[in-house]
Amino acid sequence: MKNPLIVIFFLIGGFIFTSYPLLAQNCEQKLKLANKYYQEGKIELIIDLLKPCLAQQKLDKKQILEAFDLTSNAFYLMDSTNQGAHYISSILNRNLTYKTSPDRPYSFKNGLFEISQRPQIQFGLDIGLNLSSVHLDDVFNSVFDLNTAQTIGGIKVDNLISEVKSEFGMSLKWIFIRQIRTRLELESGIGFQKINYNYLDNYKGQKIFINITDWQVPIMVNYRLPWLLDGNTINIQLGTVLRVLNNWDQKQASGSILSLDNIRTHFNYDFALGIFLNVKTKYFIVRPRFTYSMGLSSRAKKLSWDQNIKYIYNSPSFVNYNNHFNHFSFSVALLKPKFK
Amino acid sequence: MRLLNISYPSFLPIIFLSSVLIGFPNRSLSISHNFKIYKEVTRELIKIDTPVDNHIQGKIEKDFPLSWRSLYEKNNPLKSQLALQAYAEANRRSSSNQIITPTYNALYDAVKSTLGDEFNHFSGHENIGISYLKRGDNGYFSLGNGGKLIFWEESKTLFRPQEIENRFIFFWRGEKMKIIPSSIPNYQIIDLATEGQKTILYIGNGKFIQIDSETDQYIEIINSELDFRRVKIFPSDDGWNIFSKNEWFQLTVNSPDNIVWNKQLLNFHVGEIIESPAGYLILDADRLYELNTDTGESLKQSIVFKGMPNKIVMDNLFKTLAIGYISGDISLFDLSNQRESAFLSGHNARISALSFDNDQRLFSASFDKTVDIWDLHNLDTFPIKLYDQSSFITHLSFDEKAQRLVIGEINGTIKYYDLNLEKLKHLLCQSSIEPLSREAWSKYVGDERPYLPYHCEIDALPQD
Numbered sequence: 001m002k003n004p005l006i007v008i009f010f011l012i013g014g015f016i017f018t019s020y021p022l023l024a025q026n027c028e029q030k031l032k033l034a035n036k037y038y039q040e041g042k043i044e045l046i047i048d049l050l051k052p053c054l055a056q057q058k059l060d061k062k063q064i065l066e067a068f069d070l071t072s073n074a075f076y077l078m079d080s081t082n083q084g085a086h087y088i089s090s091i092l093n094r095n096l097t098y099k100t101s102p103d104r105p106y107s108f109k110n111g112l113f114e115i116s117q118r119p120q121i122q123f124g125l126d127i128g129l130n131l132s133s134v135h136l137d138d139v140f141n142s143v144f145d146l147n148t149a150q151t152i153g154g155i156k157v158d159n160l161i162s163e164v165k166s167e168f169g170m171s172l173k174w175i176f177i178r179q180i181r182t183r184l185e186l187e188s189g190i191g192f193q194k195i196n197y198n199y200l201d202n203y204k205g206q207k208i209f210i211n212i213t214d215w216q217v218p219i220m221v222n223y224r225l226p227w228l229l230d231g232n233t234i235n236i237q238l239g240t241v242l243r244v245l246n247n248w249d250q251k252q253a254s255g256s257i258l259s260l261d262n263i264r265t266h267f268n269y270d271f272a273l274g275i276f277l278n279v280k281t282k283y284f285i286v287r288p289r290f291t292y293s294m295g296l297s298s299r300a301k302k303l304s305w306d307q308n309i310k311y312i313y314n315s316p317s318f319v320n321y322n323n324h325f326n327h328f329s330f331s332v333a334l335l336k337p338k339f340k
Numbered sequence: 341m342r343l344l345n346i347s348y349p350s351f352l353p354i355i356f357l358s359s360v361l362i363g364f365p366n367r368s369l370s371i372s373h374n375f376k377i378y379k380e381v382t383r384e385l386i387k388i389d390t391p392v393d394n395h396i397q398g399k400i401e402k403d404f405p406l407s408w409r410s411l412y413e414k415n416n417p418l419k420s421q422l423a424l425q426a427y428a429e430a431n432r433r434s435s436s437n438q439i440i441t442p443t444y445n446a447l448y449d450a451v452k453s454t455l456g457d458e459f460n461h462f463s464g465h466e467n468i469g470i471s472y473l474k475r476g477d478n479g480y481f482s483l484g485n486g487g488k489l490i491f492w493e494e495s496k497t498l499f500r501p502q503e504i505e506n507r508f509i510f511f512w513r514g515e516k517m518k519i520i521p522s523s524i525p526n527y528q529i530i531d532l533a534t535e536g537q538k539t540i541l542y543i544g545n546g547k548f549i550q551i552d553s554e555t556d557q558y559i560e561i562i563n564s565e566l567d568f569r570r571v572k573i574f575p576s577d578d579g580w581n582i583f584s585k586n587e588w589f590q591l592t593v594n595s596p597d598n599i600v601w602n603k604q605l606l607n608f609h610v611g612e613i614i615e616s617p618a619g620y621l622i623l624d625a626d627r628l629y630e631l632n633t634d635t636g637e638s639l640k641q642s643i644v645f646k647g648m649p650n651k652i653v654m655d656n657l658f659k660t661l662a663i664g665y666i667s668g669d670i671s672l673f674d675l676s677n678q679r680e681s682a683f684l685s686g687h688n689a690r691i692s693a694l695s696f697d698n699d700q701r702l703f704s705a706s707f708d709k710t711v712d713i714w715d716l717h718n719l720d721t722f723p724i725k726l727y728d729q730s731s732f733i734t735h736l737s738f739d740e741k742a743q744r745l746v747i748g749e750i751n752g753t754i755k756y757y758d759l760n761l762e763k764l765k766h767l768l769c770q771s772s773i774e775p776l777s778r779e780a781w782s783k784y785v786g787d788e789r790p791y792l793p794y795h796c797e798i799d800a801l802p803q804d
Binding site: 043044077102105110 | 466469486569611666688690706707709730751752
């Protein structure tokens with residue numbers, strides 16, 4: 001201990017070590033005093049009193065929430081709604097299900113309720129089960145005459161697959177949601193979906209089982225309905241899900257169109273419609289969701305006139321003819337909301 | 341000092357506040373005429389759990405012993421008997437029938453104890469708060485922050501609520517309200533204004549509904565530029581003046597197809613706003629402007645404030661302007677020379693509502709949960725203080741004819757105070773309160789005075 005630097009180091013360390021509890025104790029007293037000011041209506045004094053404690057985080061979790069509550073209320077009572085809302089966000093970022101005292105002003109309670117319904121951003125993981133079914137479209141059935149048209153794009157009709165059945169698949173997505181209006185959100189993300197199919201390959205004359213994995217990028221617009229279910233919000237969503245085959249060499253089928261490899265595509269998109277519930281827990285939003293999506297497919301290969309396209313559907317570049325796909329999926333997402 | 345040992349903490353603030361009214365020698369004069377220097381709100385830490393000053397308690401106990409005992413007495417009818425006796429004593433002392441705070445509070449408290457805590461409540465906006473309170477011809481209108489509108493129909497001493505749902509359009513025909521079904525889907529009224537046969541409702545997102553009670557027709561008006569939660573609406577000669585932030589909109593509705601909007605930007609923010617002879621007086625932080633609605637020009641006023649102003653109100657004659665500060669003090673300004681004519685200190689927290697009773701009295705409400713009634717012709721006397729509020733007061737509405745003050749609190753409680761002592765006495769006497777017994781007289785009044793207890797005579801109620 002002869003080295004003065006060591007002495008100074010210990011002195012500073014000791015000061016920091018002992019000052020923290022003192023500061024914390026001071027903030028506890030200030031919080032107590034702020035409560036007293038609030039009861040007496042001296043709301044102007046609360047903000048300056050608590051701001052340093054909130055900035056330095058010298059209070060425990062419960063006390064910090066109480067301090068944010070008091071500060072926010074003071075701002076609301078002074079008609080500074082925006083600043084009041086800022087502190088509500090701070091509360092909700094720490095506790096989504098925060099319950100304030102019933103004697104707080106309506107403006108604050110309403111602000112707390114309203115802001116809790118619309119986090120600015122949410123991100124998390126969505127895990128789901130998917131059941132798909134394939135429908136042969138009328139376009140195919142009515143236009144395509146099996147007796148006269150023998151080929152599609154040079155491929156024999158007999159080679160087409162039939163009796164397509166699907167089994168449960170699963171999906172996993174990272175999703176990101178951004179609020180764009182009071183009730184509107186934009187949702188996107190990335191993930192994959194795995195679906196098991198079995199179908200009759202007419203060419204081979206046998207049942208084929210295949211497992212298809214798509215990378216998915218949903219682009220959805222969410223709308224929060226004005227009704228609540230036990231305090232939790234009900235939402236609908238509409239948008240598209242872009243799908244890209246994980247394995248481009250996959251020969252049999254892609255996500256939303258089933259046909260032979262000559263007319264198949266690696267890129268597909270769905271029109272999706274969903275309904276979900278945002279259930280708040282203390283730190284996360286749990287989002288059970290039911291989605292119906294209708295798979296559509298852009299043709300990878302343009303069929304020429306010579307290739308008897310006239311029998312199918314005469315469209316200049318894209319043809320949807322033998323499908324649509326129905327995807328029914330149920331998923332649960334765990335989202336971390338952020339309020340600003 | 342036996343009474344001081346009674347555990348009844350809710351009355352400690354009452355006594356404390358009541359003491360402010362009657363005054364005591366070591367308190368500085370609370371009303372000054374241009375002498376008192378404004379003190380900044382103290383920001384140092386203050387001692388918590390400050391005990392009620394014994395001196396103040398002693399002063400009330402000495403000068404108003406019966407009122408004091410009545411306030412502290414839990415046993416009713418003894419509480420009421422003491423209050424009535426205090427009332428009789430006050431009448432004997434003062435021929436002017438002037439309200440003395442401890443006497444008034446003792447009577448009020450006895451009535452409350454006899455008829456129930458909510459005898460003077462309008463129950464309908466609990467935990468919501470109100471954004472509008474207006475006296476109508478036969479009752480009061482209150483608009484809850486949640487959009488619920490209630491008409492409180494007066495019936496003898498009661499007020500019966502008539503809730504008006506959002507699927508109805510309502511309007512005033514003169515001062516009476518008429519309600520017609522609406523084809524507009526449920527809406528939430530945020531603010532409203534009335535003028536003659538016309539009523540305008542603001543329902544948010546820049547949407548208004550103007551109702552004409554002569555034709556029973558209503559017009560929906562939308563202005564996307566006005567997409568604010570809060571606006572302030574005033575009637576004008578040919579329509580409505582609407583203020584929001586730093587914008588002034590003039591709306592004229594000639595017909596559903598002929599709606600004219602004019603917009604003018606103001607070079608200040610619209611905080612508190614009241615009507616003035618030339619147009620409007622507008623408070624922006626600590627600056628006061630007068631907007632001349634004829635010329636559209638704004639002029640900064642030379643009034644010097646003694647603190648951060650929070651509320652403004654002008655008397656009906658446009659002679660006196662009252663400014664309420666966040667410190668709880670009030671300045672009265674003579675508008676003829678823009679000089680301060682009085683400085684009133686009666687509240688401990690920000691002024692939240694002000695109202696003139698012609699040029700006779702000034703009512704001031706504060707976040708300290710009290711209402712002061714100042715006699716403008718005798719500002720050297722302390723104000724009457726009403727204390728029976730549980731939360732911050734936001735609205736005041738005084739009915740001069742009925743001598744009734746209606747108070748709206750931030751928690752949605754609306755209650756009325758009959759400022760006529762006779763009415764309070766009448767309410768008590770209707771409950772068959774027996775005179776003070778000989779034993780009680782001996783104990784509380786003393787044997788040195790002859791036994792002359794107050795006898796209730798149920799007269800007809802004083803006419804409004």
